[in-house]
Amino acid sequence: xxxxxxxxxxxIKGQKKHQRIVNISRVLILLSFLFxxxxxxxxxxxxxxxFSSPSKIALCFWEMVVDKxxxxxxxxxxxxxxxxxxxxxxxxxxxxxxxxxxxxxxxxLDPYIVVLNSLPKSALAPLLIVWLGANxxxxxxxxxxxxxxxxILSLYTSFITVDPGKVKLIYTLQGTKFQALIKVVLPHxxxxxxxxxxxxxxxxxxxxxxxxxxxxxxGLGYLIIYSSQVFSLGGILIR
Amino acid sequence: MDQVLELKNIHYTYHTLDxxxxxxxxxxxxxxKGEFVAIVGPSGCGKSTLLSLIAGLINxxxxxxxxxGKYLRESTTNxxxxxxxxxxxxxxxxxxxxxxxxxxxHMLSAKTRARAHELLDIYGLKNFEKSHPSELSGGMRQRAAxxxxxxxxxxxxxxxxxxxxxxxxxxxTVGDDIGQIIRQEGKSALLVTHDLSEAVSLADRVIxxxxxxxxxxxxxxxxxxxxxxxxxxxxxxxxxxxxFNLIWKELNCDx
Numbered sequence: 019x020x021x022x023x024x025x026x027x028x029x030i031k032g033q034k035k036h037q038r039i040v041n042i043s044r045v046l047i048l049l050s051f052l053f054x055x056x057x058x059x060x061x062x063x064x065x066x067x068x069f070s071s072p073s074k075i076a077l078c079f080w081e082m083v084v085d086k087x088x089x090x091x092x093x094x095x096x097x098x099x100x101x102x103x104x105x106x107x108x109x110x111x112x113x114x115x116x117x118x119x120x121x122x123x124x125x126x127l128d129p130y131i132v133v134l135n136s137l138p139k140s141a142l143a144p145l146l147i148v149w150l151g152a153n154x155x156x157x158x159x160x161x162x163x164x165x166x167x168x169x170i171l172s173l174y175t176s177f178i179t180v181d182p183g184k185v186k187l188i189y190t191l192q193g194t195k196f197q198a199l200i201k202v203v204l205p206h207x208x209x210x211x212x213x214x215x216x217x218x219x220x221x222x223x224x225x226x227x228x229x230x231x232x233x234x235x236x237g238l239g240y241l242i243i244y245s246s247q248v249f250s251l252g253g254i255l256i257r
Numbered sequence: 258m259d260q261v262l263e264l265k266n267i268h269y270t271y272h273t274l275d276x277x278x279x280x281x282x283x284x285x286x287x288x289x290k291g292e293f294v295a296i297v298g299p300s301g302c303g304k305s306t307l308l309s310l311i312a313g314l315i316n317x318x319x320x321x322x323x324x325x326g327k328y329l330r331e332s333t334t335n336x337x338x339x340x341x342x343x344x345x346x347x348x349x350x351x352x353x354x355x356x357x358x359x360x361x362x363h364m365l366s367a368k369t370r371a372r373a374h375e376l377l378d379i380y381g382l383k384n385f386e387k388s389h390p391s392e393l394s395g396g397m398r399q400r401a402a403x404x405x406x407x408x409x410x411x412x413x414x415x416x417x418x419x420x421x422x423x424x425x426x427x428x429x430t431v432g433d434d435i436g437q438i439i440r441q442e443g444k445s446a447l448l449v450t451h452d453l454s455e456a457v458s459l460a461d462r463v464i465x466x467x468x469x470x471x472x473x474x475x476x477x478x479x480x481x482x483x484x485x486x487x488x489x490x491x492x493x494x495x496x497x498x499x500x501f502n503l504i505w506k507e508l509n510c511d512x
Contacts (some may be wrong), residue, residue, distance in 0.1 A: 178284050190312055190338035191409070193361040201357065205348045 084086050094237040095226060098154065102126035102161030103222040106169055109162075109217060114173035119195065120204065125172065135167035140228045152233040160229030165221035169214055259325075261334075261413055261445045262311065269306055269319035278304050279470035284320070284466055286473060288413065288445050290390040293436075293450045296457035297504065304449040307471075310416045311447070312338045324413065337411030337444075339419045343402035346391035351401050352377065352386040358409045369408065376404045380438060395423045396431040400468030403435055407442060412441060415447040420455065432459065433488040453508075457500045459489040465507045475507050 051239045052072045058064050059071035065075065078123075082088035117124035150156040180203050188198040230239020265402060267284040270277050280303035288294055298304050299365050309315050311322060313329055313336075327393055345354045355373050359365045373502060379415055380400055384394040407413065419435070421430045436459040439446050457462050465474045478502055483490050491497055 031481040113267060181344075183340060183342055184346070186314070187357075188361065189314055190340065191361045197361050202346070202363070205346065208348075254316040 069171050091236055091238050092243050095223075095230065095239065098114075098157050098226045098229075098237065099219070099223045101227060102158045103215075104221050105158070106162050106165045106218050106222060108185060110166055110169035110173055110214075111211070113170045115199065117170075118177040118199070125184055131167055132172060135171060139164045139225065143228050143232050146229070148234050154234045157226055157229035157239075160233075161222040161225035164225030165218040165227070168221075169218055172214055173207065174209065176207040180206045190249070259290040259463075260287045261290050261324065262447070263323040265323075266310070267302070267307075267322070268312065268318045269315070270318055271469075280309075281317075282470045282472045284471070284473060286476070289448055290445055291299060291443055292462065293439065293446045293460045294454060294462045294464060295449070295460035296466060297453060297456050297508065298471055299468045299508065302466050302469050303448060303471040304466065305417050308338065308417050308447070308449055308465045312336055313352050334413065335394075335411040336408050337414045337459070339402060339406055339414065339416045341418050342422050343390070343398040345398055346404075347390055350389060351393070353407055354390065354401060355405045358405055360410065364409070373404070373408050376408055377401075380404060381476035381492075385419055385431050387499075388415050396427045396434070398425065399431050399449060400434065400438075403438060404416060407444075412445065414444050416446060416448040417451075418450050419448075421450075421452070421464050423467055428455075436488045441444060453501055454492065454497075458503065459492045461505055463500075465504060477504060 055069075056072045059066040059069060079088070084173040106125050117127065139160075143156075146156045146159055146163070150159060161223050171247070184202045184206070188202055193201070226237070227239035227242070264287070267281055268279075269281040270279045284307065287292075296304055296307065306315070310317050311329075322329040325334070326333045345351070346357070346453050349357070352373065355377065356370070357364065358368050359373070374383075374386075377386055381401075382397060382401060382404070385393055385397065385401075390401070391488060393401065402419075423431055427431050432455055445497075448456065448459060460479060463477045465477070466472070467474045477500070479496075481491055481494055481496055483494055
């Protein structure tokens with residue numbers, strides 16, 4: 019460390035101080051929000067029956083941890099989210115590849131995908147129950163329906179924005195279209211695929227919870243609906 | 258001399274919904290073994306189209322192309338194509354970029370791998386085998402792209418303005434560099450360019466195309482009386498200026 023100049027040390031000190039202020043302020047904001055909430059519920063500024071309070075929520079959460087019901091619900095939701103997430107990734111990559119392979123197909127299907135993507139997907143959930151029954155399949159399909167069309171669109175966009183020179187290179191090396199896909203298009207799109215996955219895991223969770231609202235006997239979405247029906251606001255707000 | 262490449266009465270037209278644009282009309286010429294031919298012409302006259310035809314990426318409307326005496330479709334001769342940009346893949350190292358063509362043609366073997374190492378060594382990229390393209394200078398990248406082509410042992414090299422993306426100084430050195438490499442490897446080469454001095458310094462023969470639709474206006478053989486016939490020596494010789502002016506005049510004679 020001794021070989022650093024005084025200016026460098028000062029700079030490092032300044033940076034560390036900056037980081038410290040950022041971290042402390044973040045924690046402080048959270049704590050003061052919780053404190054204000056708890057305080058105003060206790061002195062009666064807000065109705066704790068409607069707004070609950072941090073201590074009630076913590077208590078409710080602890081009860082569920084003790085009787086282990088929380089683990090079941092979290093586990094079920096997690097399982098459904100992951101299944102629908104994996105299906106979304108597989109189906110959307112496959113579809114985007116097919117669209118990339120056939121310009122005709124992509125032109126034919128383009129308006130349909132755009133329309134399907136702009137549908138309010140949560141409105142589909144009741145339909146899905148009628149079609150598929152009130153079971154886990156419905157919930158997984160609901161999770162997929164939220165993410166899949168946007169995912170196809172963004173992957174396909176990334177596929178067709180590959181530098182045409184690089185695709186031409188494959189053909190000049192006497193490669194096939196399939197090789198262009200494997201050697202150029204997929205590696206080029208890897209960053210897009212990964213960022214797409216990050217968005218989709220969140221969307222799948224939203225979709226699964228919507229599905230659970232309507233068609234489940236366990237899972238976080240079920241818990242939310244159940245709690246609101248028995249007016250245990252604490253139960254909802256845990257989530 | 259043996260003809261490695263022969264074009265006869267080639268016609269090609271681009272079609273769009275707005276109409277058709279004839280790009281090439283009645284192009285006939287041949288390339289001898291070990292010969293370096295440059296094709297010059299005004300920009301947008303269809304020079305690159307010509308190379309795409311020879312590489313078999315598109316089919317001529319009329320006319321025929323023969324390689325080593327066989328029709329293009331039946332020919333098994335390897336044609337190396339160097340594009341305007343090096344098109345090295347950033348997600349591969351230089352060594353793996355060089356192997357790309359071998360992978361695609363299912364020719365990866367201990368022998369071809371050794372050949373790739375050897376070429377990288379000969380042309381000064383040995384220490385960069387594990388580097389990614391962004392770590393190399395423009396000239397080195399273009400050299401890596403040439404090695405990627407050479408490792409497939411092509412009989413004919415097609416060069417589509419391969420130096421045009423480089424800055425002037427690099428362009429001169431890389432142009433000379435790559436010209437020497439091609440001669441050293443004894444390849445037949447067809448260079449498309451709009452840079453006249455590049456054509457004169459590298460080629461044995463210059464074919465001058467007219468504006469769109471392109472047809473062959475004239476063919477000028479280049480004869481230099483030099484002990485060491487390198488591109489740089491050519492640039493300094495008295496013949497260079499004469500050839501340059503001659504081609505310049507031909508290109509501009511009807512404008």
